Amino acid sequence: MVPLQFTFVPHVDRRAREGNVQDGEKVVPYRHWTKYNTFYGLVITTALASTLLAADFFEWRATGYFFRVANNFPGTVALIVQLLAAFFGLIHVTVLCRLVNYALRLRLRTASVTLDMLRTWVDLSIPRVDWDLPLRFFFPVLFVVFLSLVPAALWAGSTTPLISRTTTTGTVLLPSYQDVSMIREYPIEIGETGPSLRNQKGFFTYSVGVQSIGNLLSSAASASSVGTRPSVHPKFDNTQFSYVGRSYGVGAPVGLTDLLITSNNQAAGYVYQETGYLCNVTCIYNRTSDFHLAPTVDEWIFEASGNLPDSLDSPEVSSYIGHDSKAIVAIGVAHSELSPRRYLAITAGDSYAFLNSTQCTLDFSPTLFNVTVDLSNSNITVSPGQPAPDFNPQRNLTRTVVRQFELMSNDLTNLYVSLLGDAFNSSIAAYNMSRASVSRDPCTEAEATIAGLTNSITAMADDMLVAYASAQLMLASQSTSASATVYVYALQFGQRGYIYSIFIFNGLVILLVMAEALRTRGWKELGRFNYLDPRDLVIAGSRGGSEMARMADQWHGRRMKRFWLLSDPDEGNGGLKVRVRDGDAEGNVAIVVAGEEDGERALSSSPSDYRKPPRVPISL
Structure with a gap:
């Protein structure tokens, strides 16, 4: 009976299938868009972050229709802002996850990792919280997942419309x-x-x-x-x-x-x-004031008369009514049209004795x-x-x-x-x-x-x-x-602190991408195997042969975790070390158990009857 044959067809340029073989592995180059499409999302975030920074620096504001809509429908505006912030934050997180993914894929070509470490890298590349990880991996992953929420939060603070x-x-x-x-x-x-x-x-x-x-x-x-x-x-x-x-x-x-x-x-x-x-008023007590109250021939009429400092032609005279002079407060002002009229003189009866003989000057x-x-x-x-x-x-x-x-x-x-x-x-x-x-x-x-x-x-x-x-x-x-x-x-879009933060963060992401691109020469050695793709994992595992299953059975129950968090007990095979074996002429790879020939043992405490079988390439 002829076994079934599985073929993995990568999205690569078929004209480049005959690339150079390095270290026994066929490196099948990606098309430009396939390798770099995620990083082009930074064009969107950079343009928006720069626009927000310019808007804050030049104090651009939205008025008219936009202000009325935001003022009348605040709930809808908040929903749209959250969706956009999540999208822009997703771009940043995706770029960082792609850098992590590329880095491990390059490392897998030369080094072996345990299955727990592989799971950790998978969680960092998504990102997600795997509650079944050992605690030494769980908390770093949890911290990274928490940090992955920060870009969206910064974008929300940078784009939320505020009344200004x-x-x-x-x-x-x-x-x-x-x-x-x-x-x-x-x-x-x-x-x-x-x-x-x-x-x-x-x-x-x-x-x-x-x-x-x-x-x-x-x-x-x-x-x-x-x-x-x-x-x-x-x-x-x-x-x-x-x-x-x-x-x-x-x-x-x-x-x-x-x-x-x-x-x-x-x-x-x-x-x-x-x-x-500007009216400046200065009041004093002028005990020598010439402005006084005096009775008249009419017992209910009292006369306030006298000269003021700015009186001209004749004294000031005015009449006041009262049973007596006690309830009278009389103010004298020069009546002449030629007088500058800058002075007020007050004379008062006994009921307002505190005001008597006061005088005020008004300067305009x-x-x-x-x-x-x-x-x-x-x-x-x-x-x-x-x-x-x-x-x-x-x-x-x-x-x-x-x-x-x-x-x-x-x-x-x-x-x-x-x-x-x-x-x-x-x-x-x-x-x-x-x-x-x-x-x-x-x-x-x-x-x-x-x-x-x-x-x-x-x-x-x-x-x-x-x-x-x-x-x-x-x-x-x-x-x-x-x-x-x-x-x-x-409307002012965002607060200054958040705008500057997201601009700096976006710049750091760009610098990180450029540094990685220079270090890896544009990820030139990147193979097509992707540990995040279950198809690649299944096919690469099947190429490793039955030795992988046999070693997993031997590890079962011997390396049981003593403590786990919110999950079922570990099966005990997380410490099993694997590596990616060189590809064939088509660039296919196999996941095999790491052996002594790699300069390391597969088990830190292997069973006494462990004997590493020879690795036989299996082509699907």
Whole structure:
């Protein structure tokens, strides 16, 4: 009976079958694509890693459609990212496994290995965890398998879209002061107030000191923040924006004339520059002040009169109502149109004696301010910049602002109380609490009064400047366009640490491939036998003859493992050493038991009756 003959047909170039014979083995060369196809996958990973690195360096961001999709379907995006990360990680792992595979296949041509070692190399080449390995092999394999998960994890961290910001340009309309004819003092009389407008965006008026009293009182009372955090106070309109810290009299266009920016749903905020007045307030006690309260012929009418440092032509005179002078807080401001109007003089009755004889100086310096608008939190942050040319040389704006203090003090005094004095008192009390929270050194009543009063006057002056700027925009339509840097929500792919890590890792893999290619001269001696292919193993084992089976039977039960992990007991033949025998004319190889002629014994403790039979080549 003729035995069956098996023939293994490799994917090789048949024209190269007659290659050179070295050491008795026929080396059948691979086609280029068959040998190197796995390494070409590094072109994909290198291109992507380089793109991610460039995107991080140049801060490329994805906006528009891609941002909306990622924001609306985060689960789907996460799934796609995981699949892509697994694919790119698979390329790296496959390349490394191919290097391991090629290295052992070259080594098998000249050295023998035990079956346990062969299993270990198989597990490293896949990679996988073989729970039946001896512990000295199991833990290294487990570690390598764990490391094989790292490339996919790095790719996930490098490609996951994150919410970031990018910049673009926008336009905002700033208040213009070319025409300031409506910025002036209006009498506190019914029907004599200045122009005003009420719409969905808020209430806007040129009689700020009269028709915005409620907002100004709130600013005065909360001017001194409690604690170390800056105060947050709302803007005088319905835009729902708030200032963090001082407004410095700018920021009026926010929410009013920035529609070209806020209409972009992806806009996160913007920054622009606006010229305004930096108001520096200095308050002192002036015990020699000429401004005093005095009764009149009418027992319910009291007169606050006297000269101020900047009074011209005549003394300042204003009337206040009250049962007596105890509840009166009167503020004097120069009334002359020629006066620079830089001073406030306060005289008060016994109920507000701590405010009596105080005096404040207001210096308005034209300054270019940086305005930062956070659209997501509806916050405005203003910081002073460099000095700027005076945009209102006639100083209609500043003189009118200072005069509002006299109007408010008169309007906010009734028979029983001064609302303005109570607001100042609230600011003073808040300053005392703030001082106590940051310092153990107590301050005197005079120090607290001066500090709280300074904060209130500063806050009110800033807010009045914003109110007049808003009136210029909404009532007088006096505006000028200015550019703004707009921060737009966008997608950033990956975090910097992961991007740099995967780029370096990809580079190391490339260097490793190049080093192996140089060391092995492009794997020139690589045979076609692949221990990962069960067809090759079966055929090569059958070529080794029956001696392999006989030796395995002799090893059975003699080299039993004493300990195994989560598996069935070992059959005891893992220590059997084998080697690959030289191929025939067609490049076929045989797996045989390693013998003494190879300079080593097949068994470290062989049976006494062991006798190595001669090796007879078997051709299938």
